[in-house]
Amino acid sequence: MDYNDLTDPYEIAKFIKNTKKTTPVKAYINGDLSSTDIKDLEFYGNNDFYIIFGEYHLIKEFINKNISLINNYRIENDRKNSAIPMLNLLNINARIEPGAIIRDKVKIDKNAIIMMGAVINIGSEIGEDTMIDMNAVIGARAKIGKRSHIGAGAVVAGVLEPPSKTPCEIGDDVLVGANAVILEGVKIGNRSVIAAGSVVTKDVPSDVVVAGSPAKIIKSVDEKTKDKTKLLDDLRK
Numbered sequence: 001m002d003y004n005d006l007t008d009p010y011e012i013a014k015f016i017k018n019t020k021k022t023t024p025v026k027a028y029i030n031g032d033l034s035s036t037d038i039k040d041l042e043f044y045g046n047n048d049f050y051i052i053f054g055e056y057h058l059i060k061e062f063i064n065k066n067i068s069l070i071n072n073y074r075i076e077n078d079r080k081n082s083a084i085p086m087l088n089l090l091n092i093n094a095r096i097e098p099g100a101i102i103r104d105k106v107k108i109d110k111n112a113i114i115m116m117g118a119v120i121n122i123g124s125e126i127g128e129d130t131m132i133d134m135n136a137v138i139g140a141r142a143k144i145g146k147r148s149h150i151g152a153g154a155v156v157a158g159v160l161e162p163p164s165k166t167p168c169e170i171g172d173d174v175l176v177g178a179n180a181v182i183l184e185g186v187k188i189g190n191r192s193v194i195a196a197g198s199v200v201t202k203d204v205p206s207d208v209v210v211a212g213s214p215a216k217i218i219k220s221v222d223e224k225t226k227d228k229t230k231l232l233d234d235l236r237k
Contacts, residue, residue, distance in 0.1 A: 025053075025054070026053055028051055030070065034047075099117050100117065100119075100132075102114065112132070113132070114126070115152075119135075122140050124139070124158075126138070127172065136154045137154070140158035141159050142170070143169045145172035148174040149176065154178060156176070159185060171188055174192055176188070176194045177197065189205045195218075
């Protein structure tokens, strides 16, 4: 599966089905393991302290087998039978803050900003210079354009089921206010503004301001609106 398949829900579902489910853990072990076959696991340490990484069932088996040599241990995990790994952030030319959860098969363009607690699901695309603010949720297959801002706590609905739904698409230079909700399949035109707390149930054309639940057009984007919704280039450097 490559980025050409990101908008196909059937390909994503097949990818999830065929992916080996994993429960990776980290174990801290206090004890003398020098006489064990620990070399078959990924480990760091010596003498009486070790940190071991691997699948839960393998590490649990190792601990049970060598329990007489272990004084105490702790196992940490953050997922169970997970089908999709996290995105490798080291090759992303963007600013990604601690606590963001970004699944594999997400495309993030240069100078984007992903803030603390943001969640970005499989198949999503984040455009150049776009900010995904704190605790925002970008659902599966959603497309966010360039220089846009998805406000804190906002939700752009994902679409995997039903597969007949088209994904959400947010245009360029769009501002989605805090705690707004963009429902499945909705498209937002370029330069439009979604007021905080709005629930958007249908497509929004370019250059308008919408507000309410359900959201309705309240005016066109004017100079006053542009001033209030201006993005800061310095945040993207």
